[in-house]
Amino acid sequence: MHNIDIELVEMTLDVMKYVINRITKTAPELGQPKKEEELRSMVGDTITSAGIGGEKAFDLFKDVLIKATVPIDHPRHLAFVPASPTRAAIMFDLVTSASSIHGAYWMEGAGGIFCENEAMKWLVSLTGLPEPAFGVFTSGGTAANLSAMVTAREAWRKNTDNINEKALIITSSGAHSSIKSMAKVIDADVVLVETEDSMSATMLVNALKGLTEHQRKRLFAVVATGGTTNAGIIDDLDGIGSICEQEGLWFHVDAAYGGGALASKQARPLFKGIERANSITIDPHKWLFSPYDCGAIIYKNPELAKEAHSQEGSYLDIFKDEGAHGFNPSDYQIQLTRRVRGLPLWFSLAMHGTDKYEWAVQQGIELANLAGKIIGENPVVELVREPSLSCVLFRRKGWTPDDYRNWTYKNHRDGFALVTPTKWKNQGVYETVARFCFINPDTTESDIRAILDSMK
Numbered sequence: 346m347h348n349i350d351i352e353l354v355e356m357t358l359d360v361m362k363y364v365i366n367r368i369t370k371t372a373p374e375l376g377q378p379k380k381e382e383e384l385r386s387m388v389g390d391t392i393t394s395a396g397i398g399g400e401k402a403f404d405l406f407k408d409v410l411i412k413a414t415v416p417i418d419h420p421r422h423l424a425f426v427p428a429s430p431t432r433a434a435i436m437f438d439l440v441t442s443a444s445s446i447h448g449a450y451w452m453e454g455a456g457g458i459f460c461e462n463e464a465m466k467w468l469v470s471l472t473g474l475p476e477p478a479f480g481v482f483t484s485g486g487t488a489a490n491l492s493a494m495v496t497a498r499e500a501w502r503k504n505t506d507n508i509n510e511k512a513l514i515i516t517s518s519g520a521h522s523s524i525k526s527m528a529k530v531i532d533a534d535v536v537l538v539e540t541e542d543s544m545s546a547t548m549l550v551n552a553l554k555g556l557t558e559h560q561r562k563r564l565f566a567v568v569a570t571g572g573t574t575n576a577g578i579i580d581d582l583d584g585i586g587s588i589c590e591q592e593g594l595w596f597h598v599d600a601a602y603g604g605g606a607l608a609s610k611q612a613r614p615l616f617k618g619i620e621r622a623n624s625i626t627i628d629p630h631k632w633l634f635s636p637y638d639c640g641a642i643i644y645k646n647p648e649l650a651k652e653a654h655s656q657e658g659s660y661l662d663i664f665k666d667e668g669a670h671g672f673n674p675s676d677y678q679i680q681l682t683r684r685v686r687g688l689p690l691w692f693s694l695a696m697h698g699t700d701k702y703e704w705a706v707q708q709g710i711e712l713a714n715l716a717g718k719i720i721g722e723n724p725v726v727e728l729v730r731e732p733s734l735s736c737v738l739f740r741r742k743g744w745t746p747d748d749y750r751n752w753t754y755k756n757h758r759d760g761f762a763l764v765t766p767t768k769w770k771n772q773g774v775y776e777t778v779a780r781f782c783f784i785n786p787d788t789t790e791s792d793i794r795a796i797l798d799s800m801k
């Protein structure tokens with residue numbers, strides 16, 4: 346298994362051939378999911394005592410299994426938050442795997458962690474957070490949000506009065522599901538400010554007024570969103586940040602999706618106040634063109650994260666020795682053993698430069714504005730709200746939820762596009778509407794027009 350023989354060399358060449366073919370494809374086939382039994386009947390048993398051989402396993406993957414997946418970088422994949430990793434970043438993901446770097450501690454991963462930290466410095470600079478703010482790459486936005494919540498709660502529990510109190514968070518109903526989900530993980534309660542639109546400072550003040558005295562004592566953090574997943578809406582970060590400062594609350598900004606827009610000088614002012622945050626989530630695997638998985642958590646005061654996350658164990662003592670000194674990513678988030686998942690971003694940034702990143706991010710915003718304009722000129726559809734960041738919500742006049750669903754499935758079945766409906770709350774009532782989220786700079790005006798034509 347660990348031998349180097351001709352079979353291994355041939356397999357390496359096959360893999361390289363596949364990779365070159367895949368990363369030079371601008372419109373990969375839109376695969377379809379199949380039932381598990383169907384896939385099993387098509388590929389048979391793949392895990393056997395003697396092994397089926399690399400060639401056969403790879404053929405099954407190429408001929409059957411990959412076709413049951415949806416490439417997230419297809420230019421007409423505008424559903425959820427799609428992705429479009431740069432070719433440089435994808436190639437370097439291979440290099441990262443081949444290099445077998447342990448990314449937890451400087452002692453083992455110094456060269457790789459150095460690269461991650463160079464990319465992180467750029468990311469931090471986009472937020473405007475003052476020194477010594479810094480961060481680490483995580484497996485995604487959920488892990489980043491969890492790492493921030495744990496740090497915030499531990500900081501709050503430094504006050505011994507809070508040790509036995511169940512913690513409480515305020516966020517908006519437009520916040521991402523991971524906030525509520527991670528609150529469960531840390532056994533914290535959540536008070537929701539009911540708005541899918543921008544959460545304002547006044548809404549937060551009213552929510553604070555609505556708390557009982559005991560709830561106010563249990564409140565340790567406010568989570569604002571820098572670009573909602575559904576509609577790209579940014580909360581009033583400046584106003585909320587200022588209230589958090591007055592009230593002594595941890596201010597977390599979840600900009601997992603929207604944070605990429607900080608790379609655009611034009612969009613950056615929309616995030617005014619983000620520099621007041623105690624912690625910020627930004628996912629490079631969303632709008633900064635990294636392959637999965639790569640999230641990031643940034644702290645205003647990284648020492649608090651270290652106090653919360655640094656693991657102790659006699660087998661880990663060596664990492665705290667002189668000689669092993671350096672930045673240990675594991676001290677700042679929930680994961681110990683970790684891939685140096687910031688490396689593909691570093692390589693792509695180093696290769697292309699930050700100006701190209703700015704251009705590519707701006708392209709997403711421009712595509713959203715263009716789609717808004719085209720929708721405005723088309724009598725069959727109408728905007729539900731003005732495009733925000735790279736999200737566009739629009740309705741097909743006269744359609745029922747079933748029409749939207751059937752349209753999504755038909756386009757997907759035809760291998761044409763993946764655009765899914767969502768819901769938007771209008772005067773207290775949820776309406777099913779269509780949604781575009783642009784990430785891929787290769788999406789064109791004719792893609793947008795063709796998708797709208799498919800709604801006729």
Ligand SMILES: Cc1ncc(COP(=O)(O)O)c(C=O)c1O
Binds near residue numbers: 572
């Ligand atoms: C605003 C926001 N926060 C958090 C997440 C969760 O990120 P991940 O899926 O990388 O865990 C998402 C995912 O879409 C998101 O849009």
